[in-house]
Every structure is written in C-alpha cells, then in structure tokens.
Amino acid sequence: MVNVRRGQLRLILATVATAAIVVPLGWMWYASLVPETYSVMDMGIIDLGGGPGPSDHAGMDETPGALSVDTLTGPQTGTPDVAMTLTAEQGDLPLEGGPTVDGYTFNGSSPGPEIRATQGDLVEVTLVNESVSEGVTIHWHGVDVPNAEDGVAGVTQDAVPTGGEHVYRFVADDTGTYWYHSHQVSHEQVRGGLFGTLVVEPRAAQVEPPALDVVMAVHGYDGTDTINGRVGETWVDAEAGDTARVRVVNTDSGPMLTWVAGAPYRVAAVDGRDVNKPTDVEDTAVLVTAGGRVDLELTMPADGSAVRVGAGGGETSMLVGQDEADAPGTDVPDDELDLLSYGTPAPLPFDVTAPDREFDYTIGRRPGFLDGRPGMWWTINGKLFPDVPMYVVAEGDVVTMTLENSSGQVHPMHLHGHHAVVLSRNGIEATGSPWWVDSLDVGDGETYEIAFLADNPGVWMDHCHNLPHAAEGLVAHLMYDGVSTPYVVGGEDDNHPE
Ligand code: C2O
Ligand code: CU
Numbered sequence: 001m002v003n004v005r006r007g008q009l010r011l012i013l014a015t016v017a018t019a020a021i022v023v024p025l026g027w028m029w030y031a032s033l034v035p036e037t038y039s040v041m042d043m044g045i046i047d048l049g050g051g052p053g054p055s056d057h058a059g060m061d062e063t064p065g066a067l068s069v070d071t072l073t074g075p076q077t078g079t080p081d082v083a084m085t086l087t088a089e090q091g092d093l094p095l096e097g098g099p100t101v102d103g104y105t106f107n108g109s110s111p112g113p114e115i116r117a118t119q120g121d122l123v124e125v126t127l128v129n130e131s132v133s134e135g136v137t138i139h140w141h142g143v144d145v146p147n148a149e150d151g152v153a154g155v156t157q158d159a160v161p162t163g164g165e166h167v168y169r170f171v172a173d174d175t176g177t178y179w180y181h182s183h184q185v186s187h188e189q190v191r192g193g194l195f196g197t198l199v200v201e202p203r204a205a206q207v208e209p210p211a212l213d214v215v216m217a218v219h220g221y222d223g224t225d226t227i228n229g230r231v232g233e234t235w236v237d238a239e240a241g242d243t244a245r246v247r248v249v250n251t252d253s254g255p256m257l258t259w260v261a262g263a264p265y266r267v268a269a270v271d272g273r274d275v276n277k278p279t280d281v282e283d284t285a286v287l288v289t290a291g292g293r294v295d296l297e298l299t300m301p302a303d304g305s306a307v308r309v310g311a312g313g314g315e316t317s318m319l320v321g322q323d324e325a326d327a328p329g330t331d332v333p334d335d336e337l338d339l340l341s342y343g344t345p346a347p348l349p350f351d352v353t354a355p356d357r358e359f360d361y362t363i364g365r366r367p368g369f370l371d372g373r374p375g376m377w378w379t380i381n382g383k384l385f386p387d388v389p390m391y392v393v394a395e396g397d398v399v400t401m402t403l404e405n406s407s408g409q410v411h412p413m414h415l416h417g418h419h420a421v422v423l424s425r426n427g428i429e430a431t432g433s434p435w436w437v438d439s440l441d442v443g444d445g446e447t448y449e450i451a452f453l454a455d456n457p458g459v460w461m462d463h464c465h466n467l468p469h470a471a472e473g474l475v476a477h478l479m480y481d482g483v484s485t486p487y488v489v490g491g492e493d494d495n496h497p498e
Contacts, residue, residue: 032369037490049357074170080124098231110193135159139183147458154495176272187467211242259285269295273436289441290412291465343433356397385473
C-alpha cells in the first residue's frame, strides 16, 4: 500500500511539475503567434520618449485628421529630370567572370542600372514586376524621400505583383551615394541581387568634379564576392595626377572594411553626407556597415602606378589606373579609421542639448518563441517581436536615441527617412566632423547615442540591416503622431517587408 501510494504521489508530483513547465510554455508559444495580417500601427509598445502623444494604440487611431502615408508623396506633377523604368525579374543570374547563380535582376542585370541625378532633379522611376513571384518594391536606401515613396511593402505601399507596376517620384534634395533595393522579402531578394546604386551629384557650378567618379558596389552572391556584379579584380581607367572619387557601397548583410593602397586617401563622405575637412590617411581601412556607404577620394600617383581600392578580405578590389600598371597587393591594413574623431567639428543644424524625445533601442537576445518557433531571438528593450517599441514623434522634434547592444553579435541599424548624427560611443563624445549616418554599425557591447530632427512625417522602419536579423524580428518603427498607414503586413497582397 505504502509503495503504491508513494508511486501515485510521485506521478502526481511529476504531472504537476510537468504542467508547471508546459502550461506557461504553451502560453508563451500561444502569445508569440503573430497574426497572418496586421497593421504596424497596432504593433508593439508605444514609446513617447518623454513627449506628448497617445498613450495607447486606440488613442492613435482616434487622432483627429489622421494623415494617410498615401498623401505623403513626392511631386505628382512636373516633367522628371531623370526618368527610368526598372523591370524586376527572377531567375538565372550569370555573374561576370564567375558562376551563374539563382537570383534576381533589374533590367536584366544585378546590380540594376546605376542611377545618376543632379541635386534638385525630379527623379521618376517606374517599377515593373516581370516575374518576381513574391512581389517586389523599391526602397531608396539613405535617400530621405517623402514617406509614400519609401517602398516598404505593408507600410508605405503594397508589394507589386507580377504584371504590376508602381511609380516612384521624388526630388533628389541631397547629394551623395545611395542605393536602392526591394523591401519585400528583402532578406532573400536583396541577397539575390534585387538592388542597384543611386548617385546624386552636386550642381556643376558648385564643385570641381573629380576626373574619375565611380561606384563600387560590393556584393556576395551565394558566397561569390563581386564588385558591380563582376567577380575578382575590376580595372578602372585613370591617369597619373587624376583625382578620383570611389563610392563604396556595402550591399551585404555584414560589416566590411574598405581602403586604398598605393596612395593616401580621405573619406570625403559617409552615408551620403560630406565629412567636414577630412584629412589624408594611409595604410588605414574604414569600416562600412551593412547598407552603409563611404566615398573615398584620392589623387593618382605621379609615377603612373595603379591604386587598389580593397574591400572585405582584399581579393575583391577595384584597381584604378592604366590597365596592367603595377598595383599594390591585397593586404588588409592593420589600422582602422575612427569616424568618431575624424575630420573637424562643425555646428549641428539643431540643438541636441535639450531633446524633445529620448528613446532607447536596446538590443539583446534570449530564448523564447518567435511566431511559435522556439529559439534564441533578438530582443528590443527586453521584448521579443512583435512586442517591439513604436517610437512616436511629432514634426519638428529633436530626438535622441541610445542604441545599446549586448546580444553577442553586431547589428547594422538603419533608420528610414532620416539621417542621424552620432553624439557618442560608449560614453565618449564625438570630436570629429559631424558624423551623419543612416546605417550604423553597433557592435556587441557597444552603446551609441545619436540625434536626429523629426522633419519627415510618416511611418518609418528602424531595423537591423543584417536582413535575416530583421526577418527574425529585429524591427521597430518610428511614427509621427497623426500619421497612419492603410497598408497591412500579410493580407491579400502578401506584404512581407523583411
Ligand atoms: Cu536598406 Cu529597410 O532598408
Ligand atoms: Cu542584426
């Protein structure tokens, strides 16, 4: 009898213990399920950053005179200065000098055509989806376009289905190096080649243009590294004494070093913003975060030798000079340029000492369920997607944001529609040129304080540009109080921005 009772008791205890684990787990699993269709407006936790605004989602919907993102377009009339059709296709992608991979193209190539505009130009791009079965959009990475032109499926538009088209119109207000890419199932489509570059040149009268002005888009297709779609070394013609501007674009998901060997160089711009009084450096590399850009400026050596612009491990490089001229080797420099102290300070266009809103974007990682899948997932401010912050601002606000990362990996953080200036890193204040970014490499254990002016109303993504991380929930949004989006994630159009 005693034995039986003990046995029963053990069973009961075991059952209770199991239930104590399984029931909460089941609840966590259930609570993590993301609905098939949802509006980002209803998503996450409202964060007012110390400013006024609705304290809950219901309050947001009630905002009188809510402005739809659909109304926040570029100019709808006027003859474009730059007009182009970009046709997206899915299928075989033969890499120049390399294998054929399964991928995507714009106008038959990847990268798609380079778009060149002059500051102030009205740009009109018609996106045609020829054969991308999951649908496609175009996001203008780093161009602070009006919200309706931002190209985010499910937030600013519906994904364009096969046979469909969508017209983007915006004024290229800011000079600089940018790129464009699909923002529908972006973690597959961008990796697979659905991107291109966009350069906005200054008006001719303003600056003496360099003799050579070339884009260097670095991309790995299925493990094959390329520059402008070409495998291995790429030669570009320049003569002794020429000035050259090489616009390096990191279109991959991880950070990348770039440098010039064979001549001193300076970092003339970062993320489309000029560096104030950049100085020459030598035997030094500069880090370009995923999605980021740097413009390198140099003068070709007088002796006629070539210059190497390296990227990543060095084998992928651009050789500038007369074909077959002597060129330096592929060694990666030991020194790395710190943009926190590079160049000369200049006044900021807004006062960062008394911000209207202060936000935290703290990235961690913990076990849990993401849409029902168990795993180690990214957290923002301690919570898993979709319980991520919805940062609310009002037009005209000066905003500071503290980006902190203790997740064990690096995250290239990208805020749409705005450029932010770096105020400090790990508590050390910036002492160089104003360091403006739209994409910022936040390493494990690092803390950055950035500031921006809320001057572009809309609903904007603020996410990790290691695109698989975004697909794993490292996504939040910045929204302007009183703006709403009629688009939904999921839904009939199968919008999946990440
Ligand atoms: Cu380069 Cu959200 O994008
Ligand atoms: Cu990340």
